[in-house]
Amino acid sequence: MEKVRFGIIGLGNQGSTYVLNIFDNGEIENGIVTAVCDLNKVKINNLLEKTKNKNVATFTDYKEMLKSGLIDAVLVETPHYSHPEIVIDCLNSGLNVICDKPAGVYAKQVKEMNNVAKKTNVHFAMMFNQRTNCVYRKMREIIKNGELGELQRVNWVITNWYRTQSYYDSGSWRATWAGEGGGVLINQCPHQLDLIQWVVGELPVKVNGFCKYGKWHDVEVEDEVTAYFEYKNGATGTFITTTGETPGTNRFEVSGSKGKLVCDGETNELIFIKNKEDSIEFSKTSENGFARPETEKIVVETDGKNPQHAGIINNFANALLGLEEFFVEGTEGINGVELMNAIEYSGFKGGVQVNLPVDEDEYLKELNVKRANSRLKQVDDNKVVGTLGTYGSK
Numbered sequence: 001m002e003k004v005r006f007g008i009i010g011l012g013n014q015g016s017t018y019v020l021n022i023f024d025n026g027e028i029e030n031g032i033v034t035a036v037c038d039l040n041k042v043k044i045n046n047l048l049e050k051t052k053n054k055n056v057a058t059f060t061d062y063k064e065m066l067k068s069g070l071i072d073a074v075l076v077e078t079p080h081y082s083h084p085e086i087v088i089d090c091l092n093s094g095l096n097v098i099c100d101k102p103a104g105v106y107a108k109q110v111k112e113m114n115n116v117a118k119k120t121n122v123h124f125a126m127m128f129n130q131r132t133n134c135v136y137r138k139m140r141e142i143i144k145n146g147e148l149g150e151l152q153r154v155n156w157v158i159t160n161w162y163r164t165q166s167y168y169d170s171g172s173w174r175a176t177w178a179g180e181g182g183g184v185l186i187n188q189c190p191h192q193l194d195l196i197q198w199v200v201g202e203l204p205v206k207v208n209g210f211c212k213y214g215k216w217h218d219v220e221v222e223d224e225v226t227a228y229f230e231y232k233n234g235a236t237g238t239f240i241t242t243t244g245e246t247p248g249t250n251r252f253e254v255s256g257s258k259g260k261l262v263c264d265g266e267t268n269e270l271i272f273i274k275n276k277e278d279s280i281e282f283s284k285t286s287e288n289g290f291a292r293p294e295t296e297k298i299v300v301e302t303d304g305k306n307p308q309h310a311g312i313i314n315n316f317a318n319a320l321l322g323l324e325e326f327f328v329e330g331t332e333g334i335n336g337v338e339l340m341n342a343i344e345y346s347g348f349k350g351g352v353q354v355n356l357p358v359d360e361d362e363y364l365k366e367l368n369v370k371r372a373n374s375r376l377k378q379v380d381d382n383k384v385v386g387t388l389g390t391y392g393s394k
Contacts, residue, residue: 081105096320157249185344
């Protein structure tokens with residue numbers, strides 16, 4: 001093939017943005033959109049009025065699109081619960097697929113998807129666009145190379161997700177247990193829940209989650225979370241997030257025995273405060289009770305690249321054409337979902353400590369109770385809100 005032919009399933013906020021602001025603007029060198037699908041014909045017609053691509057085929061049944069012969073790969077941009085089911089259908093149809101975050105709502109569903117992916121000959125990726133950020137890539141590199149020493153603490157305050165009630169009222173499924181499966185953890189924070197384990201190189205083994213449901217908005221799911229982590233070596237961490245606070249903060253810190261990495265998400269600057277001696281060894285040998293290792297403050301240089309969504313799609317298309325290696329494996333999506341499930345489950349239980357991964361059947365049982373008592377909102381589901389410019393470096 002000369003170019004990868006993409007089909008897009010779901011023309012809501014994100015799917016429409018891909019067509020109008022990425023593909024239409026020529027940001028995908030070796031990919032084109034040849035087909036789009038949405039259950040809502042109004043959304044299809046609205047897209048056709050705006051897109052430069054007047055040759056795109058349209059479908060209201062995604063399974064018909066998968067059988068059409070018009071596409072080589074699929075972008076899945078539907079509400080969260082449907083991600084694994086649609087991905088599985090794509091894989092079984094012999095089509096390559098990129099799934100937007102999250103991989104799914106609950107781990108049991110995601111594991112089923114991963115099992116299918118491992119048995120097929122096509123490629124599956126997650127839209128982990130934040131992994132393309134040069135700062136997070138550099139943090140991962142420094143930690144992986146052992147430059148930070150033994151892990152001691154992980155802290156991420158990501159509270160600049162401020163959303164108005166209008167945002168939550170832009171879809172009947174939004175911020176409901178039945179339609180979305182969670183709140184700020186599953187909607188805004190899947191990238192951070194992925195990054196916090198990808199950058200550090202491991203998941204915590206124990207979690208306490210303290211969740212506030214509908215604290216700042218008329219929603220039934222969590223819009224504020226404080227989570228506490230414990231790692232296998234005894235290191236600890238916190239993860240704090242909300243959609244009800246402004247101005248918020250985006251600060252990611254990882255501390256080890258050889259220093260501290262500080263990522264300021266607002267400036268996209270990475271600082272390495274480096275100990276000239278390992279703090280654990282220094283403590284054992286120093287005869288001065290108040291002494292501490294000398295430090296050096298380094299503004300870390302990166303390659304400056306942060307291509308985000310276009311970067312993931314370009315990599316996927318180029319890799320399918322044999323031009324480069326795949327950057328993200330779709331099966332890695334399970335990690336963030338398991339962390340999210342652990343925080344949510346602890347929150348369901350009032351903040352009790354839980355081991356990770358949480359029993360997948362027990363979690364689904366608790367989630368289903370909430371789904372059974374959930375209510376979809378009466379709103380205009382024809383509305384589409386552009387997401388361009390809302391990601392930043394978050």
